[in-house]
Amino acid sequence: MPQHPSGRDFRIGTEDFLLDGRPHRILSGTLHYFRIHPGRWRDRIRAARHLGLNTVETYVPWNRHSPRRGEFVVDEGLDLGAFLDVVAEEGMHAIVRPGAYICAEWDNGGLPVWLTRSGARLRIDDPGYLEPVQEYLERVYEIVVPRQIDRGGPVLLVQIENEYGAYETGTGPEDAAARRRYLHRLVDITRGAGITVPLTTVDQPTDEMLTAGTLPDLHTTGSFGGRAADRLQTLRRHQPDGPLMCSEFWVGWFDHWGAHHHTTTPAESAHELDVLLDHGASVNIYMLHGGTNFGFSSGANDKGVYQPTITSYDYDAPLDEAGAPTAKFHALREVIGRYVDLPAGELPGSVPGPVLTAPVTAATPFLELLDSPGVEGLHPLDDLERADGSPVALAVFRTLSPGSATPTLFSVGEIRDRAVVLLDGVRVGVLQRDQHSVAVVLPAHPAGARLDVVVEDMGRVNYGPRLGEAKGLVGPVRLGGEELLGWRSVGIDDGTLPGRELTRDEPVELAGPVLARAVLDVAEPVDLFLDTANWGKGVMWINGFCLGRYWRRGPQRTLYVPGAAVRAGRNEVVVLEFDGTTDPMVRTLPGLDLGHTES
Incomplete structure (x- = not known):
């Protein structure tokens, strides 16, 4: 764990953040380590630095780290400590937002299923909720505490809860008191675990949300993507002293299956960033690089109609889903360059991937793969x-x-x-x-x-x-x-599907649900872009790594394959197709196809 020779002093002043007693503006960008293949962490962090940023921010997904109560998984792409160490090695600071609830268009908002099915009242002063939250936070803070800036590490700030002012727990005085007790309890857990850096909250800058979502001794920040001057004014009215900060500056948006790919113009985002910086505010760009909802990790919204989130979390971010700088990246860099000195040189643009084709060589109807007795009941x-x-x-x-x-x-x-x-x-x-x-x-x-x-x-x-x-x-x-x-209920362990032996050779068509396999021959490990246009609906894996869901209804038409998951030579692609295809071929495209937009 690389550290500065001695800890540095970081605190909140009356007007600015102070680093070793001097005014310090946080220029940050969000990178979710769990949405990026660990083999690409360093590339994305270096891109953040090249943009002119000095800080990287991330959520922590409780449900991925603790799919079962009592464990805390930190292997492979979930090694938060390793991610923070790379941030430090690249000369950057870090902001950690552990939740426990994170939203983030992530499955169950980051809360484990074992918790939400327990019957505990969520995000409130309920022991059934707070006891496991404390267990979780203490495990996170075991990683974060030695990496705080005052101990020579990169971590400047830790966030308490997440947009709590938007969470409806009731409007009576008892509910308001329970909310305050809950936030105080989270602060006590955090400080008790050894977190000494400043603590923050974030809410959309409305009077109601800013009042309900924070405590007087926490530094309040805002989340918004437009009307920056007005939003900062509202934030200042609620917090007369201390540095202004937009800790979620939305430069894009997420997509749902069956809808369009959301985009915002580079000029729009650049203008609002310029307003923020001109007002002396600190900022965290959400997202700097969205990444991918690998596996079955994407969440959903439901306001009368259920809307599941797509696999790509491109977010129309300055770095696209494959990590390449976009026009928005260059527009934001130009703005940031008016306020700080920028690193020299240019980031390489997108590199076309190889165009490959491989036939499905084996398949088996999905129902023939059931090998569990399941659970029998009425x-x-x-x-x-x-x-x-x-x-x-x-x-x-x-x-x-x-x-x-x-x-x-x-x-x-x-x-x-x-x-x-x-x-x-x-x-x-x-x-x-x-x-x-x-x-x-x-x-x-x-x-x-x-x-x-x-x-x-x-x-x-x-x-x-x-x-x-x-x-x-x-x-x-x-x-x-x-x-x-009289039913038999069988849960499928998706982790075993890529390794299943398939019995039917070279099918000319696939009637779903069916599991199929193809082999792509690749000259060297590079990013690939699987073309899903000839498939119906399903899930794909490469070399056992789950790339996520695809669906003909779009908007996305490719699945991103990080080069770190690709091998030189034989690469096995497994497809779980629910509907069917008359064209059982695996193909790659030279780049991303994220689908149609509103324009």
């Missing part, structure tokens, strides 16, 4: 989990039908979030939450026909009252108006 289980207690994103629910002499309606109370319905192995329809689709018609069939429902969790809601909801088949499952009883 009703299908919701929120299935592995034997070790961690949640699964894929499940199969199986029963035997009593039969019907005529076409009959099969229905569920609610589907979370998408299900393929099969009768004796033949696909008959799809149930889809975002379309409020809860029924399909089954053809006439004899008693004893096998009914399978393959359910995919498309991402747990990360914001609002539906945080922590159950997944699967919810409510009564009926056939012809009569409830179906």
